[in-house]
Amino acid sequence: MDYADSDRAQELADRAHELMEEVVLPLERERAGGMAVSSGTIADLREAAREYDIYAPQIAAEYGGMGESFRDVLPVFEEAGRSLLGAAAMRVDAPDEGNMHLLELAGDEVQKETYLEPLVEGEIASGFSMTEPLDGAGSDPKMIRTTAEKNAAEGASGDPRETTASRDGDEWVIDGHKWWTSNGVEADVLIVLARTDPDAHPYEGCSLFLVPADADGVDIVRDVPHMGGGTRGASHAEIVYENVRVPEEHLLGNLNEGFSHAQARLGPARLTHCMRFSGMAQRALEIAKAYLSEREGFGSTLSDKQSLRHRIADAEARLHVARTAIRDAADRIEDGDEARIPVSMCKVFTANVTQGAIDLAVQCCGANGIGKDLPLADFYEAVRKFRIIDGADEVHRRIIARDAFADVNREELEPLTRFGEPNTRRGSGH
Numbered sequence: 001m002d003y004a005d006s007d008r009a010q011e012l013a014d015r016a017h018e019l020m021e022e023v024v025l026p027l028e029r030e031r032a033g034g035m036a037v038s039s040g041t042i043a044d045l046r047e048a049a050r051e052y053d054i055y056a057p058q059i060a061a062e063y064g065g066m067g068e069s070f071r072d073v074l075p076v077f078e079e080a081g082r083s084l085l086g087a088a089a090m091r092v093d094a095p096d097e098g099n100m101h102l103l104e105l106a107g108d109e110v111q112k113e114t115y116l117e118p119l120v121e122g123e124i125a126s127g128f129s130m131t132e133p134l135d136g137a138g139s140d141p142k143m144i145r146t147t148a149e150k151n152a153a154e155g156a157s158g159d160p161r162e163t164t165a166s167r168d169g170d171e172w173v174i175d176g177h178k179w180w181t182s183n184g185v186e187a188d189v190l191i192v193l194a195r196t197d198p199d200a201h202p203y204e205g206c207s208l209f210l211v212p213a214d215a216d217g218v219d220i221v222r223d224v225p226h227m228g229g230g231t232r233g234a235s236h237a238e239i240v241y242e243n244v245r246v247p248e249e250h251l252l253g254n255l256n257e258g259f260s261h262a263q264a265r266l267g268p269a270r271l272t273h274c275m276r277f278s279g280m281a282q283r284a285l286e287i288a289k290a291y292l293s294e295r296e297g298f299g300s301t302l303s304d305k306q307s308l309r310h311r312i313a314d315a316e317a318r319l320h321v322a323r324t325a326i327r328d329a330a331d332r333i334e335d336g337d338e339a340r341i342p343v344s345m346c347k348v349f350t351a352n353v354t355q356g357a358i359d360l361a362v363q364c365c366g367a368n369g370i371g372k373d374l375p376l377a378d379f380y381e382a383v384r385k386f387r388i389i390d391g392a393d394e395v396h397r398r399i400i401a402r403d404a405f406a407d408v409n410r411e412e413l414e415p416l417t418r419f420g421e422p423n424t425r426r427g428s429g430h
Contacts, residue, residue: 001320003327005075012068013075015054020079020086023048028083033372037085045089046122056091056120058272059100063112064120065091070268071334074327077272081279084378091122092276095182098269099126099191106208106253106261115189115210127187127213129239130262131180139395141259142202144195145176172209172251174217174244182389184237185223187213192241193258206258210250217244228381267343268333270390274326274350277386280379281319281354284361285312287374291365308364315357322350341403344396351387358383 005013024045031037049055058073059065073092080086080093087093096119103116118124131137137144174194181190190211197205211218221238253261289312292303302308326346332339358379362369369376387393417423 001323003075003323005327006072008068009072009075012054012057012072013079015052016076016079016086016090019049019052019054019089020082023052024083024086024089028085028375033374034378042085042088043122045085046091049090054090056100058092058097059116059120060104063104063116069334071327071330074271074275074330077275078279078282078323081276082283084375084382086279087276091120092272094269094273094276095128096126097272098265099128101268102128102191102208102261102265103252105264108249110249111210111252124188125183125186127181127184127190127237128265129178129181129184129190129192129211132177133179133238136177139392144193144202144206170248171245172248174209174211174241174246176241177239178241179224179236179238181237181239183235184239185220185235187237189213190218190239191252193262196258197256200256203259205256207255208252208258208261209246210252211241211244211246215244215246217242227384228378263338266390267338267340270343270347271326271330271333273386273390274322274346277354277383278319278323278326278350280383281315281357284358284376284379285315285319287376288312288361288364291368295366302364311360312364315353315360318353319357322346322353325349341400344391344399347391348387348393348396348400351383351393355383355387 027041027045046055053066054076056065057068057076058070059067061067076090077087077092080090087097091097100116100119103112103119107116115124115126119126130141132143132145135143174192176192176194178192181187184190190213192209192211193206194209195202195205196207199205213220219240219242221240223235224238226236289303292308292312293301295302325342329339329342329346332342358376362376362380365374365376368374371377415423415425
C-alpha cells in the first residue's frame with residue numbers, strides 16, 4: 001500500500017527494509033523460539049544498521065544520529081517493528097528512543113554530552129520513572145505523590161514511600177516509590193518525575209530529574225514479572241528512592257514544567273509505538289497468509305476458505321486506516337501542532353487494530369501460532385501491553401470523548417416534541 005511519504009522517507013524505509021530482510025530477519029529465524037538475545041548480538045545488529053546507514057535516524061547528527069525529520073522516519077519505525085529485534089538494531093527502541101527525544105528537547109548541552117550522546121551510541125541505557133504503584137500515580141498522573149518540603153526523609157503525609165523532591169542547598173533530595181520503569185533494571189540513568197511545588201496543581205508543580213542508577217538511595221527492588229519481553233529481556237522495574245541526592249544541574253528542563261516536558265516526549269513516542277506495532281501486525285498477517293496458502297484442510301488450502309479471506313481483508317483494511325491516521329497526526333506535529341486528540345485517536349485505534357490482527361494471525365496458524373518456531377506468540381504477548389502502556393485505552397477514549405462533547409449543537413434537537421409543548425408545525429400537502 002502506497003502512502004504520501006516523501007522521497008526521503010521512502011529512501012530511509014528502503015534501507016531499513018534491506019537491513020531487516022538481509023540481517024535482522026535471518027538472525028531471528030536462526031534463533032530457537034522464545035530465546036533471549038545477548039547484548040553482544042544487539043551490538044552486532046547496531047553495527048549492521050550503521051553499515052546500512054539507518055542508525056538512529058530520528059536524532060540530530062551532532063548527537064550521533066542522522067538528523068532526519070520526525071515525519072520521514074515514521075516508515076523506518078514500521079519496518080523496525082516487523083521483528084522484536086528491529087527497533088533495537090536501528091536504535092529506535094523504547095524507552096530509550098523517547099528518552100533521547102526528551103533529552104534533545106529539554107536537556108542542556110552538558111546533559112546532552114553526558115547522557116544523550118552515550119545513549120545514541122548505545123553505550124548506556126535509560127529508564128523513564130514516572131508511574132507509581134497503588135495508590136500513587138498511574139493512569140491519572142494528578143495522583144502523583146510528590147511534594148517539596150524541608151524534611152527530605154518523608155513525604156507530606158509522613159509516608160517515606162511518597163515520591164518527593166526537596167531542595168537542600170544546591171542539591172535535590174528525592175524520596176519515593178515508582179514501578180513499571182521500563183528498562184529500569186538495565187538503566188544507567190533514570191529520568192524521574194517528582195513533585196517540586198506541593199501547593200501547585202500537579203501539572204504545574206512537578207519536575208524531571210536525571211538520576212544515576214547507582215546513586216546512593218536508589219533501590220532497584222525487582223523486575224516486575226510481566227507478559228512478554230522474553231526476546232529482548234526488557235525489564236519493568238520497581239524502584240524505591242530514599243534520600244537520593246542529585247545536584248541542581250540534574251534538573252532536566254525547567255523547574256515545575258515536568259509534565260509539559262513529559263507530554264512533549266509522549267506525543268511523538270505514542271506515534272512511534274503505533275508504527276512499530278503496525279509493522280509487527282503487518283508481518284503477522286504476512287506469516288498468516290503464507291501459512292494459509294500452504295496448509296490444506298477439508299479439500300482445499302485454508303486460503304481458499306471465504307471466511308478466512310474476509311477476516312484477512314478486514315484486518316488489512318483496518319491496518320491501512322491506522323497507518324493513514326498515524327501519518328496525518330505526524331504531519332500535524334511536524335507543523336507545530338500538539339495534535340493531542342489525533343494522537344489519542346491513533347493510539348487507541350492502532351492498539352486495538354494491531355492486537356486484533358496479531359490475534360487473527362495466531363488463530364490462522366493454529367498450533368504453530370501458539371508455538372514459538374514462528375514469532376507470532378512473542379508478537380501476541382508484546383502487543384497486548386500496547387493497550388495499557390503510553391496511556392490505557394480508557395484514558396485516551398476519555399480525552400477523545402471530552403473533545404467530542406465540548407461543542408454540542410443543541411439546534412439539532414429543535415424538531416423534537418417536548419412534554420407539554422405540542423409540535424405546531426404542519427407538513428404541507430396534508
